[in-house]
Amino acid sequence: MSTRTNAGGEKWELRLYTAGQTPKSLAAIKNLKKVCEEHLAGRYEIEIVDLLKNPRLAKDDQIVAIPTLVRKLPDPVRKIIGDLSDTERALVGLQLKQLS
Amino acid sequence: MGKPEPLPSPRAQLQRDTLPKTPTGISGLDEITLGGLPKGRPTLVCGAAGCGKTLFAMEFLLRGAEQFGEPGVFMAFEETEQDLSENVRSLGFDLDKMVADHKISVDHVRVERSEIEETGDYDLEGLFLRLGLAIDSVGAKRVVLDTLESLFGGFTNEALLRAELRRLFRWLKDKGVTAIITGERGEGQLTRQGLEEYVSDCVILLDHRVKEQVSTRRLRIVKYRGSTHGTNEYPFLIDEDGIHVLPLTSLHLDHPASSERISSGVPRLDAMLGGEGYYRGSSILVSGTAGTGKTSLSAHFADATCRRGERCLYLAFEESPAQLTRNMKSIGVDLAPWIEKGLLRLESSRPTLHGIEMHLASIHKRVNELKPQVVIIDPISNFSNAGTAAEAEAMLLRLIDFLKSRQITAMFVHLTAGGNAWEKTDVGVSSLTDTWILLRDIELAGERNRGIYVLKSRGMKNSNQIREFLITEHGIRLEDVYVGPEGVLTGSMRAAQEDREKAALQARAQELERKQRDLARRRTVLEAQIAALRAEFEAAEEESKTVAEQDRTREQQIAESRGAAALRRGADAPATKGKRK
Numbered sequence: 001m002s003t004r005t006n007a008g009g010e011k012w013e014l015r016l017y018t019a020g021q022t023p024k025s026l027a028a029i030k031n032l033k034k035v036c037e038e039h040l041a042g043r044y045e046i047e048i049v050d051l052l053k054n055p056r057l058a059k060d061d062q063i064v065a066i067p068t069l070v071r072k073l074p075d076p077v078r079k080i081i082g083d084l085s086d087t088e089r090a091l092v093g094l095q096l097k098q099l100s
Numbered sequence: 101m102g103k104p105e106p107l108p109s110p111r112a113q114l115q116r117d118t119l120p121k122t123p124t125g126i127s128g129l130d131e132i133t134l135g136g137l138p139k140g141r142p143t144l145v146c147g148a149a150g151c152g153k154t155l156f157a158m159e160f161l162l163r164g165a166e167q168f169g170e171p172g173v174f175m176a177f178e179e180t181e182q183d184l185s186e187n188v189r190s191l192g193f194d195l196d197k198m199v200a201d202h203k204i205s206v207d208h209v210r211v212e213r214s215e216i217e218e219t220g221d222y223d224l225e226g227l228f229l230r231l232g233l234a235i236d237s238v239g240a241k242r243v244v245l246d247t248l249e250s251l252f253g254g255f256t257n258e259a260l261l262r263a264e265l266r267r268l269f270r271w272l273k274d275k276g277v278t279a280i281i282t283g284e285r286g287e288g289q290l291t292r293q294g295l296e297e298y299v300s301d302c303v304i305l306l307d308h309r310v311k312e313q314v315s316t317r318r319l320r321i322v323k324y325r326g327s328t329h330g331t332n333e334y335p336f337l338i339d340e341d342g343i344h345v346l347p348l349t350s351l352h353l354d355h356p357a358s359s360e361r362i363s364s365g366v367p368r369l370d371a372m373l374g375g376e377g378y379y380r381g382s383s384i385l386v387s388g389t390a391g392t393g394k395t396s397l398s399a400h401f402a403d404a405t406c407r408r409g410e411r412c413l414y415l416a417f418e419e420s421p422a423q424l425t426r427n428m429k430s431i432g433v434d435l436a437p438w439i440e441k442g443l444l445r446l447e448s449s450r451p452t453l454h455g456i457e458m459h460l461a462s463i464h465k466r467v468n469e470l471k472p473q474v475v476i477i478d479p480i481s482n483f484s485n486a487g488t489a490a491e492a493e494a495m496l497l498r499l500i501d502f503l504k505s506r507q508i509t510a511m512f513v514h515l516t517a518g519g520n521a522w523e524k525t526d527v528g529v530s531s532l533t534d535t536w537i538l539l540r541d542i543e544l545a546g547e548r549n550r551g552i553y554v555l556k557s558r559g560m561k562n563s564n565q566i567r568e569f570l571i572t573e574h575g576i577r578l579e580d581v582y583v584g585p586e587g588v589l590t591g592s593m594r595a596a597q598e599d600r601e602k603a604a605l606q607a608r609a610q611e612l613e614r615k616q617r618d619l620a621r622r623r624t625v626l627e628a629q630i631a632a633l634r635a636e637f638e639a640a641e642e643e644s645k646t647v648a649e650q651d652r653t654r655e656q657q658i659a660e661s662r663g664a665a666a667l668r669r670g671a672d673a674p675a676t677k678g679k680r681k
Contacts, residue, residue: 019225027221051226055233058226062210065255066225082220093217 012044013073028067031084125163128345142279144299147306165203172242177250211254335457365400368578374560381507387514388539406438410473421446478513549590
């Protein structure tokens with residue numbers, strides 16, 4: 001089955017970088033799940049990377065700000081920073097919504 | 101009454117300046133900062149684009165790792181690892197190898213605003229983590245953040261960014277690393293984003309100015325909390341060995357004075373200089389108009405220096421080394437063997453090629469390399485072309501002080517422009533130098549000859565005479581000049597005068613001889629006269645003696661005959677004279 005047959009059927013691969021269980025990280029996880037459930041129900045995958053456990057990845061993936069959300073798929077790679085509390089900007093950043 | 105407070109001793113002053121410092125290894129900088137950058141604290145290095153900030157920071161890191169055994173982290177916000185590696189290779193550092201040896205860790209932080217959407221609250225923990233990891237991976241003691249301000253281009257929330265920077269600097273201090281943070285120069289403040297607000301321990305400003313198409317780099321320590329430091333602008337130079345800062349203005353007039361004398365290379369000039377030549381470590385000014393033999397005199401000095409087995413640095417700003425060697429060989433001074441032996445270094449460059457401070461920097465560097473006993477600069481007048489007269493004078497003052505502090509004898513050749521008063525040097529150095537030798541044209545009877553004077557020579561009895569100075573194929577020869585009622589005579593006039601004097605001398609000798617002969621003759625005549633008179637007198641004396649004898653004989657005869665008559669008359673006693681009247 002091809003994932004690209006229908007516009008809404010694309011497989012989304014998201015990675016969220018956090019540094020420990022900070023309020024910002026927890027808020028970001030909560031907000032991300034909410035956005036995904038609303039817009040990408042059933043076709044998303046979230047990987048949460050705790051940089052305190054894997055600090056090397058910060059350099060390898062060019063992470064500066066925490067939390068950072070990276071849309072690995074679909075192409076192109078997009079980066080969003082912050083706790084995703086601004087849903088509007090989060091959707092624009094993920095290109096789930098065009099700028100009005 | 102209590103005891104008087106003891107005056108602070110120099111030692112106490114030293115102790116006061118005990119803020120721990122980290123040497124940078126950058127030539128000259130550690131002298132200005134009296135030991136280096138504040139240890140365990142961040143230092144801000146700022147300046148406009150192309151002023152050498154990145155290189156400064158990189159050299160600090162590389163020298164730290166190589167010379168002081170302090171590994172370092174370079175966090176680059178602008179250049180990639182590969183760019184950096186290529187840039188420092190030109191300075192003779194192998195960054196890749198140092199990274200492989202775990203002496204240096206390089207991390208390129210890419211911040212691209214177009215790729216980033218801000219969706220709420222965040223912090224820069226990622227940066228801290230990366231920095232922390234890099235520091236731990238090599239055990240870094242030194243950290244460079246180049247250029248942190250790029251972050252301001254990547255993020256929109258400035259208030260948050262500033263809070264994070266504040267946290268970063270505190271964190272760096274807690275880590276105990278000596279850090280350099282570079283910043284781009286901004287309008288009305290040192291850095292565009294006002295980083296100096298966060299880094300308050302030490303701020304160094306780099307500057308690159310181009311004036312009249314000549315570029316000069318300068319460095320200034322804007323502030324250094326808890327330490328004394330030089331406050332001037334110091335010129336610096338970037339070349340294949342990295343950065344060289346000139347700590348010259350920090351010098352004082354306390355250089356030692358040697359009483360050792362060294363030959364000028366011209367024996368009769370030595371005789372004019374109290375019989376022994378120049379003082380070691382003194383500065384000598386040789387001035388004169390074009391073609392008076394200044395370079396020849398300098399070459400003699402260079403030759404004499406090398407002959408003693410000492411090293412000489414000869415900076416020629418008008419002739420190439422090959423030309424100079426050829427020309428000097430024609431007057432019997434062969435410099436080539438000294439160059440081969442490494443005792444003499446001839447360097448030529450056009451003074452207008454660099455700014456005046458660049459010259460100073462390069463002279464400084466060459467002196468440090470060669471460690472010469474004698475430095476000759478031929479001519480210094482050209483420095484005025486590279487800057488204003490005031491700048492040229494300031495530069496020479498620094499140069500003289502620098503060379504004196506190293507006990508290097510310095511000879512400055514100064515070309516006096518035609519039409520100027522011949523005792524005037526347009527670079528006002530005459531008062532700065534110890535010995536001033538003036539070479540002058542003496543124009544007389546359609547000839548142009550050279551005269552040499554010792555205008556002044558501190559601390560020695562010097563000749564006040566003018567000597568004529570000949571450049572022969574066996575070198576310089578000094579001749580006495582003829583000074584008479586007609587003034588100073590030189591050249592063929594002097595020769596003619598000498599001939600005239602010789603003739604006059606001869607005439608006088610002949611006259612004397614004639615007079616002596618005359619006297620002898622008169623003596624002979626006189627003696628003859630004396631002899632004749634004496635003979636005459638003797639004859640007269642003889643005659644008078646004879647007469648007296650005859651008289652006495654006659655009287656005797658009379659007395660005898662009178663006595664005989666009285667006897668015959670029978671008189672009883674001869675009559676006494678007194679009673680008979």
